Amino acid sequence: MSGKKNKDIFLAPFSKDNPVIVQILGICSALAVTAKLEPAFVMALSVIAVTTLANFVISLLRNTIPPRIRIIVQLVVVAALVILVDQVLKAFVYDVSKQLSVFVGLIITNCIIMGRLEAFAMGNKPFPSVLDGLGSGIGYGLILIIVGFFRELLGSGTLWGFQIIPQSWYAANGGFYENNGLMILPPMALIVFGIIIWVHRSRNKELQEK
Amino acid sequence: MENLLSIFVKSIFIDNMVFAFFFGMCSYIAVSKTVKTAMGLGLAVIFVMIVTVPINYLLNQYVLEPGALAWISPDLADVDLSFLSFIIFIAVIASIVQLVEMVVEKFAPALYSSLGIFLPLIAVNCAILGGSLFMQERAYSNIGEASVFALGSGIGWWLAIIGIAAIREKLTYSNVPAPLKGAGITFIVTGLMGMAFMIFMGIQL
Numbered sequence: 001m002s003g004k005k006n007k008d009i010f011l012a013p014f015s016k017d018n019p020v021i022v023q024i025l026g027i028c029s030a031l032a033v034t035a036k037l038e039p040a041f042v043m044a045l046s047v048i049a050v051t052t053l054a055n056f057v058i059s060l061l062r063n064t065i066p067p068r069i070r071i072i073v074q075l076v077v078v079a080a081l082v083i084l085v086d087q088v089l090k091a092f093v094y095d096v097s098k099q100l101s102v103f104v105g106l107i108i109t110n111c112i113i114m115g116r117l118e119a120f121a122m123g124n125k126p127f128p129s130v131l132d133g134l135g136s137g138i139g140y141g142l143i144l145i146i147v148g149f150f151r152e153l154l155g156s157g158t159l160w161g162f163q164i165i166p167q168s169w170y171a172a173n174g175g176f177y178e179n180n181g182l183m184i185l186p187p188m189a190l191i192v193f194g195i196i197i198w199v200h201r202s203r204n205k206e207l208q209e210k
Numbered sequence: 211m212e213n214l215l216s217i218f219v220k221s222i223f224i225d226n227m228v229f230a231f232f233f234g235m236c237s238y239i240a241v242s243k244t245v246k247t248a249m250g251l252g253l254a255v256i257f258v259m260i261v262t263v264p265i266n267y268l269l270n271q272y273v274l275e276p277g278a279l280a281w282i283s284p285d286l287a288d289v290d291l292s293f294l295s296f297i298i299f300i301a302v303i304a305s306i307v308q309l310v311e312m313v314v315e316k317f318a319p320a321l322y323s324s325l326g327i328f329l330p331l332i333a334v335n336c337a338i339l340g341g342s343l344f345m346q347e348r349a350y351s352n353i354g355e356a357s358v359f360a361l362g363s364g365i366g367w368w369l370a371i372i373g374i375a376a377i378r379e380k381l382t383y384s385n386v387p388a389p390l391k392g393a394g395i396t397f398i399v400t401g402l403m404g405m406a407f408m409i410f411m412g413i414q415l
Contacts, residue, residue: 027232027239029232032232086296105295195398
């Protein structure tokens with residue numbers, strides 16, 4: 001019985017309860033790091049790690065946290081985890097960590113994490129909380145990777161730094177193609193995002209707002 | 211003086227928190243349905259920003275930076291606490307927000323009733339933490355510059371949320387395709403506003 005429920009907890013955030021495009025949480029970082037696929041992927045992994053661990057820790061502590069100061073306690077736990085992630089990124093993928101700049105720190109205020117802690121980890125046992133954190137993190141990561149894929153492909157003609165659009169297509173080499181420079185600028189992230197929401201909601205009619 | 215003015219204008223228009231860095235998007239989308247509530251949140255953000263950034267600036271300068279502890283004793287000159295900055299900044303922000311909430315409740319009940327519900331939201335608004343982190347990354351040379359940057363960023367955020375709220379109030383009369391209603395169209399409109407703000411990009415002050 002609990003097996004089915006746990007599966008639900010884990011899978012719901014992928015699509016019909018996606019934290020980014022349905023609940024509109026954690027947008028700041030989702031938009032800012034997606035000009036290229038690689039930072040988007042690293043960011044997604046970092047957020048998955050932080051949500052999962054933070055959900056686990058808060059769920060263990062849930063009966064000892066006084067309700068009045070719970071936000072501060074949660075922030076401190078999350079901040080400690082983010083420091084760990086930041087140090088790990090600086091040690092192993094220094095270039096990406098430089099590109100992400102302040103956005104690693106901003107994982108602390110990523111609303112997905114606070115939202116899951118408030119809504120789930122404060123009232124549930126550690127194991128479901130871990131699943132919930134993992135599910136939400138992956139749901140967030142999926143969107144990041146979709147946005148990053150389109151922005152890098154259309155904006156720079158590359159994926160993960162590798163050239164995808166053949167060089168001979170470019171107008172500079174006598175072809176017909178030109179990269180859409182607008183895609184890597186901030187406003188286009190918002191518009192790509194709006195389009196993803198559009199597609200997603202026209203397939204899931206129950207999510208449409210009145 | 212000119213330098214301060216340039217930081218001020220730059221942080222409002224060119225490096226606008228919302229359009230250039232997407233800071234505080236969650237509350238930007240969630241609280242922009244009417245101009246009145248948007249105004250409340252915007253003012254609260256400006257206020258918390260100009261309080262927390264200078265405090266974090268001082269902490270960064272005298273506690274966190276490599277060698278910052280030298281003022282206590284020369285032995286501490288090679289201590290580098292900068293890895294603690296996230297936790298210190300967020301602790302300062304969360305406690306200042308709590309403090310501001312209590313002070314405002316006690317001394318300005320009218321302001322509290324209009325701002326009050328937004329204050330707890332602000333502790334987790336990325337614009338505030340982003341302000342402190344940018345202040346650290348850009349290494350402003352004195353507290354005046356840091357405060358002006360904070361004021362400018364706060365005003366920039368306020369301007370953005372007022373703008374989108376006004377547009378969304380008008381949008382309720384338009385015939386938006388059903389799947390785009392609410393969040394979808396807000397993103398696209400914000401994108402268009404962002405493009406409009408891009409005209410400031412090349413300006414050198």
